[in-house]
Amino acid sequence: MAEWLFEAGIGEQRAALIDDDGHIIRARIAVDGGGPQPGLIASARLIERDLARLDTGEDITLVRPPAGITLGAAIRVEITRAAIPEPGRPKPPRGRITDAPARPAHTLRESLIDAPVRELRTHEPDALEAAGWSEVLEEALTGDIAFPGGMLRFWPTPAMALFDVDGDPPLDALAVRAATAVAAAIERHNIGGSIGIDFPTLAGRDARQAVAAALDSRLPQPFERTAVNGFGFMQIVRARAYPSTAELLRSDPVGAAARAALRQIERTPASAPNCFRVPPKVRARILAHPDWMAAIVQRTGRTPIFDA
Template sequence: MAEWLYEAGIGEQRAALIDDDGHILRARIACDDAGLQPGLIAPARLIERDLARLDSGEDIALVRPAAGATLGAAVRVEVTRGAIPEPGRPKPPRGRITDAAPCPAPTLLERLRDAPVRTLRAHEPDALEAAGWSEVLEEAVTGDIPFPGGMLRFWPTPAMALFDVDGDPPLDALAVRAATAVAAAIERLDIGGSIGIDFPTLAGREARQAVAAAIDSRLTQAFERTAVNGFGFLQIVRGRSRPSLPELLRADPVGAAARAALRQIERTPASSPNRFRLPPAVRARILARPDWLAALLQRTGRVPIFNE
């Protein structure tokens, strides 16, 4: 039976849904300083017809213009999508006006509802790593996702998330295997919004239908898609409430590396040396966060020494 593995880390919470064979079906990270999150309901004021400002100061783009409300009116807003990082200018959080009572956004742990949850501790064997956690993070950062007989290459762009398929012939079989791998990667890396997939050009209608059927049988969340066109391109549109794992890690690679380093330091046995060698930028990020160092001291009883 599938189960969630959950860790309350320093600077982030992390979770992975593991299947019966010990493979990661979904990987999720929630950063402590990620800003407004979906599900938050908070008081705000309408500053434009399609823009509200929370009493805490953050601006929310409204999904639809406020009907009947005057500028400056007090409203309550539910966040429906967090900010999406993009080169140059991030997409701001989105929300809608609601009559519901104010409440905080659900935590990552509270969102893990579709399977049993096992909370991991730093002194226990590293079950996340045994399931391939580092490999999933690497594919999110590099965009290189191997599958039997081929390779997917993934790019998150402002317009859409793109997959390119490379591999060995015969092309019909390659495309079906790639479709299964793409669907699994979408689930694993929490990719939503508009998604484009460039398959090899397939001559026959039956081959293109087999590719579409492989997508349909593997993706679980509600989605819409086109057919595979004559050039091998298929588009999927899927709900999106927060950044994908690749967007999250690529938006702040130093922060991601710093939190990963803290995870390893926390798991280092007390009998091991207390000196750690880190890249200068990662070391500087950790030293600039006294809250992270305080949490590390509380959890491990020591302050690490970072070598130059």
């Protein structure tokens, strides 16, 4: 039976849905201080026709500009999409006006309701790592995703997430394997919005339909897609409430590396040396967060020494 592995880390919560073979189906990360999250209902004021400002200071793009509400009016807003990090100009959170009472957003742990949850402890064997956690993070950071006989290259762009397929002939079989791999990657990395896939150019309608059928059989609904066109391109549209793991990690690779280093430190046995080699930028990021340092001292009983 599939189960969620959940870890309340320092600076982030992390979870992975594991299948019966111990492989990661979905990887999810919730970074502390990530801003308003979907499901939050909070007080705000309308500051522009399509923009509200929460009482806590964050600006929210409104899905439907309100009618009959004057600028400056007090309103309540429900967050429907978290902020999406993008180079140069991040997309702010999105929301809608509501009459519902205020409520907090669910935490990552509270959202894991579709399978049993196993909460991990640092003194136990590292079940996340055994399932391939580091490999999933490497996929997100590099965009290189291997599959039998081929490789996907993935780029999150402001317009859409893009997959390019490379691999060994015959191309019809390669494209079918790639479709299955793309579907798995979309689910694993929580990729939503508009998604483009550049398959090899396929000769014949039957070959293109086989690729579409392979993707349909692996990618959970709901989503919409086009057919594979004569140039091998397919577009998929999925609901998007959160940034993908790639967007989270690539938008702040130093922060991601710092939180990963703290995870490693937390799991280091007390009998092991207390000196850790980390890059200077990672060291500086950790030391810039007194709450992270306090947490690692509380959890391990000692103050780590960093050797840059």
